[in-house]
Amino acid sequence: MTHFATRLVRTIKRPFVLTALVLLPLGWGAVDAFAKDHAFLINTSPSLPNWAFWLDKHARIERGSLIFFEPPASRLVEVHFGKGAQLFGKRV
Template sequence: MTDLLSRWRRPLVLTGLVALPLAWTPLDQFRQDHALLINASPSLPNWAFWLDRQAAITRGSLVFFAPPTSSLIERHFGKDPQLFGKRVLGLPGDVVTHQGMAVLINGKAVATRLPRTRLGIALSRGPEGVIPENCYYVGTEHPRGLDSRYGEIGLICRRQIVGSGRAIL
């Protein structure tokens, strides 16, 4: 057995030295395009997500983005908040309307707005009208979710999106 191992050691080491540089580039590209995210918010039902920075965004996609900078975001989530994860409910060309506290996309109710945050800060009405190219209406089923139904988040455009996620746990 020792003879067999010593006979194959040199070819195995040489093969490894040749294969490592060839494998490094695809592995590095994979690392740049993917990440594991842990969710600390009750607005999503899962606690772990696989992020793909190159995934196509479609209705129902779960997207992750850095929230806009504002005193409301800072007060609720701190100076350096984690990424927000929300479902894409509206696509470019869809029409967003409001009827009282209800928010509709293409005439279908998708959310109900609240007048204030849990800390009592007034919330403004989110965007209305046609969703522009490369922008999305994002939301969550959680009744207190901070999403596109409020002007403090608004529409999320492609440049703000870090990637699309898939729940894994």
């Protein structure tokens, strides 16, 4: 590298690092707030139409929408789906 390029990299590097240190917590907070209200689910069952689902946890449940829930613990669920069954998805 030439002397000019080396000097330029050193000059730009410090403000870039300081800016990143300031913006990182701000970006992290925004992502965390978004994650509290949304979910991304991967479908492993052929019974639902898509391979993945993007959910808004506070969306209104209307006819035709998909809902996901944890089934109550019961012998029937354990026999058919095993212990610790995953979320169930159904169309309303």
